[in-house]
Amino acid sequence: MEVERGVVQASRTQAANRRTLLKLAGVALGMFGFGYALVPLYDVFCDITGIRLTDQGRAAAPAHAAVDTSRWITVEFTGNAMAGLPWEFRAVTRKLRLHPGETAVATFYAVNRSPETIVGQAVPSVSPPRASRYFKKNECFCFTQQKLDAGERREMAVRFRVDPRLPKEVKTITLSYAFFNTDKLSASRYGGAAAPAGAKHGPQGHHG
Numbered sequence: 219m220e221v222e223r224g225v226v227q228a229s230r231t232q233a234a235n236r237r238t239l240l241k242l243a244g245v246a247l248g249m250f251g252f253g254y255a256l257v258p259l260y261d262v263f264c265d266i267t268g269i270r271l272t273d274q275g276r277a278a279a280p281a282h283a284a285v286d287t288s289r290w291i292t293v294e295f296t297g298n299a300m301a302g303l304p305w306e307f308r309a310v311t312r313k314l315r316l317h318p319g320e321t322a323v324a325t326f327y328a329v330n331r332s333p334e335t336i337v338g339q340a341v342p343s344v345s346p347p348r349a350s351r352y353f354k355k356n357e358c359f360c361f362t363q364q365k366l367d368a369g370e371r372r373e374m375a376v377r378f379r380v381d382p383r384l385p386k387e388v389k390t391i392t393l394s395y396a397f398f399n400t401d402k403l404s405a406s407r408y409g410g411a412a413a414p415a416g417a418k419h420g421p422q423g424h425h426g
Contacts, residue, residue, distance in 0.1 A: 285319035286382040293380070294392045295324050297340075302410020303399040304332040305366065310373065318382040321356065326374045326395065330366035336404060337365045339413040340374075340395045349391045352381040363400055 293316065295309040311324035330336055340360040344350040355361075359374035366372060380391065398413035399405035405412040 284382065285317050287317050289318055289386065290315055291318055291380050291384065291388070292390045293322070293324070293378075294390065295326070295394075296392065297326050297395040297397065299328075299338075299397045300399075300410055302405030302408045302412065303336065303338055303397055304408050305330050305336070305338060305397060307395070307397045309395075316380070318380045318384055321377065321379045323375055323377050324393070326359070326376070327371070328364070328366065328374060328397070329371040330368060332408070333368045334404075335365060335367045337363050337400045338397045339363050339400050340397050341413065343394050343396070345392045345394070346388065349380075349384060349388050352384040353391060353393065354379050354381060360395065 293314045295311050295313070297307050297309045299305040299307040305328055307326065307328045309324070310327050314322050314324060316322050328338075342355075342358070342360050344353050355376055355378045357375070357377040359376065364372070364374070376393070378393075399408065399410065400413050402412040
């Protein structure tokens with residue numbers, strides 16, 4: 219009897235071990251299949267977003283962001299405070315020479331000459347007009363309203379790139395900013411008009 223019980227117990231143990239091995243094998247196969255499936259999923263993600271991670275895990279630049287080193291573009295900058303906004307506003311960076319696709323930063327300067335806090339809004343424009351669709355602002359003070367206290371001074375920056383698809387005959391681009399008072403009553407007191415409706419220009423806009 220003891221021998222029979224031992225044989226039965228050994229048989230049950232072997233069966234349990236086989237079941238465990240089969241489960242482990244299934245898990246391993248499932249993990250392998252999931253990892254294999256990630257490859258096409260990753261490729262789909264890259265195709266949709268235009269982003270591909272390098273070996274160091276950093277996001278590589280989309281293909282359309284490649285720098286065209288065969289060309290040079292001159293970008294000029296101007297800025298003015300409009301009537302109704304008692305600020306001084308001007309471009310610190312007057313001109314940059316760069317390759318299409320290259321990211322650059324231009325700086326502007328503003329100071330509130332009034333005895334009160336005033337909120338302004340910068341409205342950009344690009345010339346020639348056909349270049350506006352190729353001028354891409356990544357960061358810009360024109361995306362939001364700017365509040366300056368009485369006598370406050372501030373440097374404001376715009377980070378941008380010129381799309382390499384810019385027509386080759388365009389050699390020079392001018393980015394201009396007109397700064398408006400956002401308050402109608404305040405603007406009227408200083409002899410001008412407030413910012414036009416819809417003057418806010420976010421990063422998705424094509425104006426500048």
